[in-house]
Amino acid sequence: MKHRLQFAGKKLIRMALLLLGVSLAAFLLVNASPLDPLQTNVGQAALGSMSQEQIENLKAYWGTDTPPVQRYLSWLGGILQGDMGTSLLYRQPVAQVIGQRLASSFWLMAFAWVLSGILGLLLGMAAGMNRGKWPDKLIRGYCLTISSTPVFWLALLLLIIFSVWLGIFPIGLSVPIGMESGSITFADRIQHAVLPALTLSITGVANIALHTREKMIDILDSDYILFARARGESNRSILWRHCLRNVALPAITLQFASISEIIGGSVLVEQVFSYPGLGQAAVTAGLGSDLPLLLGITVVTAAMVFGGNLAADLLYGAVDPKIRRGASRK
Numbered sequence: 001m002k003h004r005l006q007f008a009g010k011k012l013i014r015m016a017l018l019l020l021g022v023s024l025a026a027f028l029l030v031n032a033s034p035l036d037p038l039q040t041n042v043g044q045a046a047l048g049s050m051s052q053e054q055i056e057n058l059k060a061y062w063g064t065d066t067p068p069v070q071r072y073l074s075w076l077g078g079i080l081q082g083d084m085g086t087s088l089l090y091r092q093p094v095a096q097v098i099g100q101r102l103a104s105s106f107w108l109m110a111f112a113w114v115l116s117g118i119l120g121l122l123l124g125m126a127a128g129m130n131r132g133k134w135p136d137k138l139i140r141g142y143c144l145t146i147s148s149t150p151v152f153w154l155a156l157l158l159l160i161i162f163s164v165w166l167g168i169f170p171i172g173l174s175v176p177i178g179m180e181s182g183s184i185t186f187a188d189r190i191q192h193a194v195l196p197a198l199t200l201s202i203t204g205v206a207n208i209a210l211h212t213r214e215k216m217i218d219i220l221d222s223d224y225i226l227f228a229r230a231r232g233e234s235n236r237s238i239l240w241r242h243c244l245r246n247v248a249l250p251a252i253t254l255q256f257a258s259i260s261e262i263i264g265g266s267v268l269v270e271q272v273f274s275y276p277g278l279g280q281a282a283v284t285a286g287l288g289s290d291l292p293l294l295l296g297i298t299v300v301t302a303a304m305v306f307g308g309n310l311a312a313d314l315l316y317g318a319v320d321p322k323i324r325r326g327a328s329r330k
Contacts, residue, residue: 008310015306019299023079026298027072030291037062037289041089062088063291075295085292089284094296097281102300104174105270105277108193109262112200116262117255119201120208125247127209128216129239139213143206151265155199155272162195169195172274196269200262207261208254212247219246249316256312260305 038058050058059065066074078085084094127139146154163171170176174192175184219225219242228238267279274280278297285294 008314011306011310011313015303015310018306019302022302023076023295023299024072026295027068027075027291030286030289030294031068033289035287035289037064037088041288062289071291075292079299084296087285087290087293089288089290089293094292097293098278098296098300101276101278101281104275105266105279108197108275108277109200109266111193111197112204113255113259113262115197115201116204116258117208117251120205120254121212121247121251123205124209124212124251125216125239125243127213128220128243129235131217131220136213139209143209146202147206147210149203151199151203152268152272154203155196155269158195158199159272172272174275174277192275196266196273196275199269200265203265204258204262207258208251211254212251215247215250216243219243252312252315256308259308263301263304 038055041062042058056065063071075085084098086092087094087097090097123139123143127136130136159171162168170192172192174189176188176192179188225238225242228242233241263279266277267282269275270277270279271283278301282294282297282301284290285297
């Protein structure tokens with residue numbers, strides 16, 4: 001237990017340094033952007049009709065009259081005090097905007113993450129157990145096709161088939177149009193989230209399935225599996241007693257590493273389906289030069305990715321007793 005606490009403490013220190021570097025990189029990229037916040041959000045025609053005093057007030061609001069170093073240090077000081085700033089576009093606290101959008105995206109990404117992990121593990125194990133046979137060829141063909149398919153193209157394809165042609169699911173948004181919030185049911189939210197979650201799940205399966213297949217082949221070619229077959233163990237016994245635990249470690253690594261892919265894919269998927277989640281808010285903040293909101297979203301998503309990797313490291317000891325015993329000796 002002491003070792004795990006020390007390990008988690010070191011990881012959290014690394015996480016703080018990582019978030020600092022990510023926020024600095026995001027700030028520099030936004031600061032180097034050719035987009036002018038005034039022309040982007042107000043318009044050149046409107047700026048031409050304003051007085052110099054009004055223009056100066058707008059520059060002060062968007063922070064374009066403040067040196068970049070001062071802007072970043074001011075934002076960093078607020079973060080250290082628990083204040084993420086105020087969104088320039090939504091005119092609300094950044095923490096409130098992120099909380100609202102994350103509530104919409106969380107279940108979407110969580111469902112896609114769990115489903116893609118389970119399907120990827122099962123398909124990879126099935127392909128490895130049937131190496132060279134038609135199930136293996138079918139699964140590999142599917143994975144190679146999906147891994148080379150852009151996520152936005154797949155989202156458009158599912159949208160055309162199931163929403164436009166068949167009319168089974170809504171075209172977009174997270175709730176029905178024109179309904180009061182009190183009249184919206186949980187089933188309505190689920191119906192609007194099916195296609196975005198399905199898109200993210202389909203694209204997330206390929207990587208896990210292909211890596212699991214290769215690991216399964218290595219395990220089945222090992223000496224202890226040969227000895228187990230010589231003892232007369234059935235394929236089911238070999239699968240559950242010998243293969244599953246050995247496959248679990250790389251599967252856990254890939255599963256938690258795929259959090260970044262799920263978050264990145266949600267940006268494009270939410271744009272296609274007009275789903276008001278965290279990804280769409282990030283695009284809006286980037287195009288509108290809303291620096292506080294964009295930095296807040298960047299830090300939160302980076303923390304989610306790092307937290308997933310930390311959870312994977314802590315789960316290794318629960319899956320493999322050798323890692324747990326080795327850690328305790330150290």
